[in-house]
Amino acid sequence: MKPYQLAPLTTLERHLKDHAVSLKPAKRRDGVESWFPYYAGYSSDFVREALIGLGAAPGWTVLDPWNGAGTTTSVADPLGCDALGFDINPVATLVAAARLAHSSDASHSQGLARELLAVATRSAARLEPTDPLLAWISPRLTRRYRSIERAVLALLGTKAEMPVNLQLETPPPLAAFFLLCLIRTSRGFARMKATTNPTWSSPERRGDATADTFDTAFLSMVESCAADAESAASTRFSTRATRSAVFLGDARNLPLDDQSIDAVITSPPYCTRIDYFRATLFELAALGIGPTSERFRELRSTAMGTNLMRGERPQGMEELPGTVRCLLRRIANHPSKASDTYYHRHYSQYFADAHRSLLELHRVLKPGACAVLVVQSSYYKNLPVRLGQLFQSLGKSIGFDARIVLRVPVSKVLANINSRATAHVPDRKYTEDVIALQRAA
Numbered sequence: 001m002k003p004y005q006l007a008p009l010t011t012l013e014r015h016l017k018d019h020a021v022s023l024k025p026a027k028r029r030d031g032v033e034s035w036f037p038y039y040a041g042y043s044s045d046f047v048r049e050a051l052i053g054l055g056a057a058p059g060w061t062v063l064d065p066w067n068g069a070g071t072t073t074s075v076a077d078p079l080g081c082d083a084l085g086f087d088i089n090p091v092a093t094l095v096a097a098a099r100l101a102h103s104s105d106a107s108h109s110q111g112l113a114r115e116l117l118a119v120a121t122r123s124a125a126r127l128e129p130t131d132p133l134l135a136w137i138s139p140r141l142t143r144r145y146r147s148i149e150r151a152v153l154a155l156l157g158t159k160a161e162m163p164v165n166l167q168l169e170t171p172p173p174l175a176a177f178f179l180l181c182l183i184r185t186s187r188g189f190a191r192m193k194a195t196t197n198p199t200w201s202s203p204e205r206r207g208d209a210t211a212d213t214f215d216t217a218f219l220s221m222v223e224s225c226a227a228d229a230e231s232a233a234s235t236r237f238s239t240r241a242t243r244s245a246v247f248l249g250d251a252r253n254l255p256l257d258d259q260s261i262d263a264v265i266t267s268p269p270y271c272t273r274i275d276y277f278r279a280t281l282f283e284l285a286a287l288g289i290g291p292t293s294e295r296f297r298e299l300r301s302t303a304m305g306t307n308l309m310r311g312e313r314p315q316g317m318e319e320l321p322g323t324v325r326c327l328l329r330r331i332a333n334h335p336s337k338a339s340d341t342y343y344h345r346h347y348s349q350y351f352a353d354a355h356r357s358l359l360e361l362h363r364v365l366k367p368g369a370c371a372v373l374v375v376q377s378s379y380y381k382n383l384p385v386r387l388g389q390l391f392q393s394l395g396k397s398i399g400f401d402a403r404i405v406l407r408v409p410v411s412k413v414l415a416n417i418n419s420r421a422t423a424h425v426p427d428r429k430y431t432e433d434v435i436a437l438q439r440a441a
Contacts, residue, residue, distance in 0.1 A: 009436045012370070013405035015053035016434065021045045023374060023408055023432050025071075031228040035180060036069045036095040038279070042374050047075040047265050050372050050434075056081060058240045060262035063364065065251035065357065066304075070096025072265045073244055080238025084256070086249035088302055089276065090167060091283040094183075096246040097176035103233030105174050106226040113222040116155065116178065117215050120147035132290030136190040136282055138208035145186050145286070148218065152178045166287045167295055170246055177229070181221045183286045188217060190282060201281050250302065251357040254364055261364045264371035268357065269305035271350050271385055272378050276303060304353040309345055314352035321397040324351050324390055327383070336381050343380065355394055361437065362398050368441035371400075376410060376432045388433025395437040406434035 025033065025043045033044065056062065058080025064072035067085030073096055076083035083100075087093050125146035133142045153163035157175035164171045171179060189207035209217075249255060251268070269276065277284065277300050281291060289295050301308045320328075328351070332344040361371045375387040388404050395402035410430040 009370070009401065009403045009405060009438055011055075012050070012053040012372070012436055013403070016049060016406045019049050021049045023406075023434070032074065032099050032225075032232045033071075035098065035184070035225065035228070038069045038092075041068050041071055042267055044071055044075050046374075047072050048079075050265050051076060051079060051081070051263065054263050054370055054372070056263060058238045061260060063254075063256070063261045063264045064266045065249075065254060065264070065361070066266050066268050067096050067246060068092050068267070070099045070246065073246060074099040074232075076265070077242050077244040078232075078236040078238065080240035080242060081244075081262075082242050083244040084261075085246040086251065086254065087246075088248065088250055088299060089280060090170065090248055090287055090289070090299075091280040093170040093246050093248050094166070094176050094287070095180055097170050097173050098180040099232075100244055100246065101173040101177040101229060103229045106177060106229035109177070109222050109226045110219070112155075113178065113181075113219055116148060116151045117218070119151040119155065120144070123147070123150070125150050130290075132285035132288065132293070133186070134206070135290075136203045136206065136285060137186055138206045140211060141186065141189060141208060141214055144211045144214050145182065148182055149179065152182070167289055168248065170248055177225065178222070181225050182218060183283055184225075185214065185218045185221045186286060187282055188221075189214070192282075200278050203282075251304065252353060252360060254360050256364045258363055259366045262366060262369055264361055264365065264369075264373075266371070267374040268354065268391075269303065270376045270378060271305060271347070271387055272376075273305070273307045273346065275300065275307060276305070304357065305350055307346065309342070310349065314345075314349045316352055316355055317348060319397070320351055320355060321393040323393040327385065327390065330383055331380055334381060334383065339381075347380070351390070351394070354391065355398075358391075358394050358398050358400075358437070362400065362439060365439045367439055369439055371437040372405075373435045373437065374432060375435065377430050379428060388431065388435055391433075391435050395435065400437035400439060402435060402437050404433050405436045408432045 023042050023046050025041060029037045051062065056079060060081045062072065062076040062081045062083050064085045067073060067087045069092055070085055073083035073085040077100060085096050125143060127139055127143045131142055133145060152175055156178065157164045157171040170176070189209055191204045191207050193202050193204045284296065300306055301310055328344060328348055331347055332340045365371060373391060375391055377387050378385045388407065392402045392404055408431060410432050
């Protein structure tokens, strides 16, 4: 493949502004985008226009190191790009892998789904009394769920003749497709507590039904999701066979070769102390990860932006640019309780993680290649946290040509769910910024 000519940042900036694409996903999501309508992230249209603005071509390798539910990978793949997605949340990688399932496989899924149910009936799983799903659905539904799950892994999700460990690995796309259908089916029977906070879910009482009712709902879910996959395939723009894949992985330590990536489209966790894992409590339970387990605590502690403090002091603080260190000093000197202890440490940990992640992006990007990041501003008490400008400073300190190529006002943010949040600044103003980081050619 010939070396590509990357559009300069001014061209990307002009393209995004000319097309006036919405960063936010639609409130009502249809098709594959409704499979897991995560509250965070950006729209498919934005990813598509960003790639076009960068001059992406079939054969490019496109990376999202915070891939979430897989918007970047699901858009880049139909363009003929090899899309690579990483995330530390196994729920996110399962959803993203499911969205990469071939429509030709999904179109024949009904017969396979019935065979999976037959295998599950012939070889029923044993109910474990500590199964985290028991907090959400009845013992008989949990047992049926585990039986179908085991059948899916036995037929579609083995590696070296061993079933994939869903807590530690991402299953292949077709297995992920059926597992996601199974999770969505079981969630339909769970009884959740009503809440206005989309990052907080908990069971109200156990949902229940007969195994036959559950099986019928599963078949219906498979049929619906297969139709979504076929519809999405009709918009494929390239006939090139791709090598797209999704993995469990950490943006701070990517298992990729130096200078191997043509473009990055991503949205790192915002600096808002939101617990992203609370939003997937049910799905994590479906994967066997309960809220009191060591694996759950490990995932939460590892996440960038976590509100848990790790034991070690953040590394590389002296390498942070002056704008970031100035914000950290202002937080430490703030008169609010715990500003100079917990909150200073939390923000220090966040920006140390961000710095390490951008260093990784600089390492894996090809000369002249570009990373496009979407971030949102926030506040610490009355102190504005202008995350776009801070990421721009981080990028420049590493050696990127860094520019904010788009800024969009945001009227509704999760921080305002807390009525006390506006006490410090009654008229808060938020923006979402698109930062382009270009490695020197």
